[in-house]
Amino acid sequence: MAIENQELRKAGLKVTLPRVKIYQILEQADAGEHFSAEDIYKLLMNSGEDVGLATVYRVLTQFEAAGLVSRHHFEGGHSVFELARDDQHDHVVCVKCGKVAEFSDAELTRRQHEIAESLGFTVTDRTLYLYGVCTAGCEDK
Known part of the structure:
Protein backbone atom coordinates (compact mmCIF):
# COMPACT_ATOMS: atom_id res chain seq x y z
CA MET A 1 0.00 0.00 0.00
CA ASP A 86 7.69 18.01 13.70
CA ASP A 87 10.59 20.40 13.20
CA GLN A 88 10.45 24.06 14.20
CA HIS A 89 11.04 26.40 11.31
CA ASP A 90 10.19 29.94 10.33
CA HIS A 91 9.34 31.70 7.06
CA VAL A 92 10.44 34.68 4.99
CA VAL A 93 7.82 35.98 2.54
CA CYS A 94 8.34 38.30 -0.44
CA VAL A 95 5.74 41.07 -0.35
CA LYS A 96 6.00 41.53 -4.13
CA CYS A 97 5.80 38.03 -5.63
CA GLY A 98 4.69 35.91 -2.65
CA LYS A 99 7.75 33.62 -2.70
CA VAL A 100 8.17 31.77 0.60
CA ALA A 101 11.47 30.50 2.01
CA GLU A 102 11.90 28.72 5.30
CA PHE A 103 14.75 28.64 7.76
CA SER A 104 15.67 27.24 11.15
CA ASP A 105 17.78 29.04 13.70
CA ALA A 106 18.46 27.44 17.08
CA GLU A 107 19.63 30.73 18.62
CA LEU A 108 16.44 32.51 17.53
CA THR A 109 14.31 29.72 18.95
CA ARG A 110 16.27 29.81 22.22
CA ARG A 111 15.81 33.60 22.49
CA GLN A 112 12.06 33.34 21.86
CA HIS A 113 11.73 30.82 24.70
CA GLU A 114 13.94 32.97 26.92
CA ILE A 115 11.86 36.10 26.25
CA ALA A 116 8.58 34.26 26.85
CA GLU A 117 9.92 32.84 30.11
CA SER A 118 11.05 36.30 31.28
CA LEU A 119 7.46 37.48 30.73
CA GLY A 120 6.02 34.55 32.69
CA PHE A 121 5.07 32.34 29.73
CA THR A 122 5.95 28.84 28.62
CA VAL A 123 6.04 28.51 24.83
CA THR A 124 3.67 25.81 23.57
CA ASP A 125 3.83 26.76 19.90
CA ARG A 126 5.39 29.49 17.83
CA THR A 127 5.23 31.04 14.38
CA LEU A 128 7.51 33.67 12.91
CA TYR A 129 7.00 35.30 9.53
CA LEU A 130 9.50 37.81 8.18
CA TYR A 131 8.39 40.00 5.27
CA GLY A 132 10.67 41.55 2.66
CA VAL A 133 11.49 41.64 -1.04
CA CYS A 134 13.40 38.92 -2.93
CA THR A 135 16.90 40.13 -3.56
CA ALA A 136 17.65 37.66 -6.35
CA GLY A 137 15.41 38.96 -9.17
CA CYS A 138 11.94 39.13 -7.69
CA GLU A 139 9.33 37.74 -10.07
CA ASP A 140 6.60 40.27 -9.27
CA LYS A 141 3.34 38.40 -9.90
Whole structure:
Protein backbone atom coordinates (compact mmCIF):
# COMPACT_ATOMS: atom_id res chain seq x y z
CA MET A 1 0.00 0.00 0.00
CA ALA A 2 1.32 3.45 -0.91
CA ILE A 3 2.50 5.72 1.90
CA GLU A 4 -0.08 8.39 1.05
CA ASN A 5 -2.91 5.82 1.37
CA GLN A 6 -1.60 4.84 4.81
CA GLU A 7 -1.36 8.49 5.89
CA LEU A 8 -4.90 9.24 4.70
CA ARG A 9 -6.34 6.19 6.48
CA LYS A 10 -4.36 6.95 9.64
CA ALA A 11 -5.89 10.46 9.59
CA GLY A 12 -9.37 8.93 9.29
CA LEU A 13 -9.87 10.03 5.68
CA LYS A 14 -11.25 7.85 2.90
CA VAL A 15 -8.72 7.20 0.14
CA THR A 16 -9.95 9.01 -2.97
CA LEU A 17 -8.07 9.88 -6.15
CA PRO A 18 -8.13 13.68 -5.52
CA ARG A 19 -6.85 13.21 -1.95
CA VAL A 20 -4.07 10.88 -3.10
CA LYS A 21 -3.01 13.21 -5.94
CA ILE A 22 -2.95 16.29 -3.70
CA TYR A 23 -1.05 14.45 -0.96
CA GLN A 24 1.50 13.27 -3.55
CA ILE A 25 2.10 16.84 -4.72
CA LEU A 26 2.75 17.99 -1.17
CA GLU A 27 4.86 14.93 -0.37
CA GLN A 28 7.08 15.39 -3.44
CA ALA A 29 7.69 19.08 -2.77
CA ASP A 30 11.28 20.21 -2.47
CA ALA A 31 12.47 21.14 1.01
CA GLY A 32 10.96 24.47 1.97
CA GLU A 33 8.51 24.48 -0.95
CA HIS A 34 4.99 25.69 -0.19
CA PHE A 35 1.90 25.59 -2.38
CA SER A 36 -1.26 27.66 -2.56
CA ALA A 37 -4.49 25.89 -3.47
CA GLU A 38 -4.20 27.52 -6.89
CA ASP A 39 -0.65 26.17 -7.33
CA ILE A 40 -1.86 22.65 -6.59
CA TYR A 41 -4.83 23.08 -8.93
CA LYS A 42 -2.51 24.19 -11.77
CA LEU A 43 -0.16 21.25 -11.18
CA LEU A 44 -3.12 18.85 -11.29
CA MET A 45 -4.45 20.44 -14.49
CA ASN A 46 -0.99 20.33 -16.13
CA SER A 47 -0.72 16.61 -15.36
CA GLY A 48 -4.14 15.93 -16.90
CA GLU A 49 -6.04 15.36 -13.65
CA ASP A 50 -9.68 16.41 -13.65
CA VAL A 51 -9.91 17.92 -10.15
CA GLY A 52 -11.73 21.20 -9.60
CA LEU A 53 -10.39 24.12 -7.59
CA ALA A 54 -13.24 23.77 -5.07
CA THR A 55 -12.19 20.15 -4.50
CA VAL A 56 -8.59 21.22 -3.94
CA TYR A 57 -9.70 23.75 -1.29
CA ARG A 58 -11.98 21.19 0.37
CA VAL A 59 -9.27 18.50 0.45
CA LEU A 60 -6.66 20.91 1.85
CA THR A 61 -9.11 21.97 4.57
CA GLN A 62 -9.74 18.31 5.42
CA PHE A 63 -5.99 17.65 5.50
CA GLU A 64 -5.49 20.62 7.81
CA ALA A 65 -8.25 19.44 10.17
CA ALA A 66 -6.70 15.96 10.20
CA GLY A 67 -3.24 17.37 11.01
CA LEU A 68 -1.68 16.25 7.72
CA VAL A 69 -0.82 19.74 6.49
CA SER A 70 0.05 23.10 7.97
CA ARG A 71 -1.56 26.21 6.52
CA HIS A 72 0.33 29.47 6.71
CA HIS A 73 -1.66 32.70 6.39
CA PHE A 74 0.44 35.55 5.11
CA GLU A 75 -0.38 39.24 4.79
CA GLY A 76 -2.57 40.13 1.85
CA GLY A 77 -4.64 36.97 2.21
CA HIS A 78 -1.89 34.74 0.80
CA SER A 79 -2.16 31.20 2.23
CA VAL A 80 0.15 28.31 1.47
CA PHE A 81 0.29 24.69 2.56
CA GLU A 82 3.01 22.20 3.42
CA LEU A 83 2.97 18.74 4.93
CA ALA A 84 2.89 18.94 8.72
CA ARG A 85 6.32 18.32 10.20
CA ASP A 86 7.69 18.01 13.70
CA ASP A 87 10.59 20.40 13.20
CA GLN A 88 10.45 24.06 14.20
CA HIS A 89 11.04 26.40 11.31
CA ASP A 90 10.19 29.94 10.33
CA HIS A 91 9.34 31.70 7.06
CA VAL A 92 10.44 34.68 4.99
CA VAL A 93 7.82 35.98 2.54
CA CYS A 94 8.34 38.30 -0.44
CA VAL A 95 5.74 41.07 -0.35
CA LYS A 96 6.00 41.53 -4.13
CA CYS A 97 5.80 38.03 -5.63
CA GLY A 98 4.69 35.91 -2.65
CA LYS A 99 7.75 33.62 -2.70
CA VAL A 100 8.17 31.77 0.60
CA ALA A 101 11.47 30.50 2.01
CA GLU A 102 11.90 28.72 5.30
CA PHE A 103 14.75 28.64 7.76
CA SER A 104 15.67 27.24 11.15
CA ASP A 105 17.78 29.04 13.70
CA ALA A 106 18.46 27.44 17.08
CA GLU A 107 19.63 30.73 18.62
CA LEU A 108 16.44 32.51 17.53
CA THR A 109 14.31 29.72 18.95
CA ARG A 110 16.27 29.81 22.22
CA ARG A 111 15.81 33.60 22.49
CA GLN A 112 12.06 33.34 21.86
CA HIS A 113 11.73 30.82 24.70
CA GLU A 114 13.94 32.97 26.92
CA ILE A 115 11.86 36.10 26.25
CA ALA A 116 8.58 34.26 26.85
CA GLU A 117 9.92 32.84 30.11
CA SER A 118 11.05 36.30 31.28
CA LEU A 119 7.46 37.48 30.73
CA GLY A 120 6.02 34.55 32.69
CA PHE A 121 5.07 32.34 29.73
CA THR A 122 5.95 28.84 28.62
CA VAL A 123 6.04 28.51 24.83
CA THR A 124 3.67 25.81 23.57
CA ASP A 125 3.83 26.76 19.90
CA ARG A 126 5.39 29.49 17.83
CA THR A 127 5.23 31.04 14.38
CA LEU A 128 7.51 33.67 12.91
CA TYR A 129 7.00 35.30 9.53
CA LEU A 130 9.50 37.81 8.18
CA TYR A 131 8.39 40.00 5.27
CA GLY A 132 10.67 41.55 2.66
CA VAL A 133 11.49 41.64 -1.04
CA CYS A 134 13.40 38.92 -2.93
CA THR A 135 16.90 40.13 -3.56
CA ALA A 136 17.65 37.66 -6.35
CA GLY A 137 15.41 38.96 -9.17
CA CYS A 138 11.94 39.13 -7.69
CA GLU A 139 9.33 37.74 -10.07
CA ASP A 140 6.60 40.27 -9.27
CA LYS A 141 3.34 38.40 -9.90
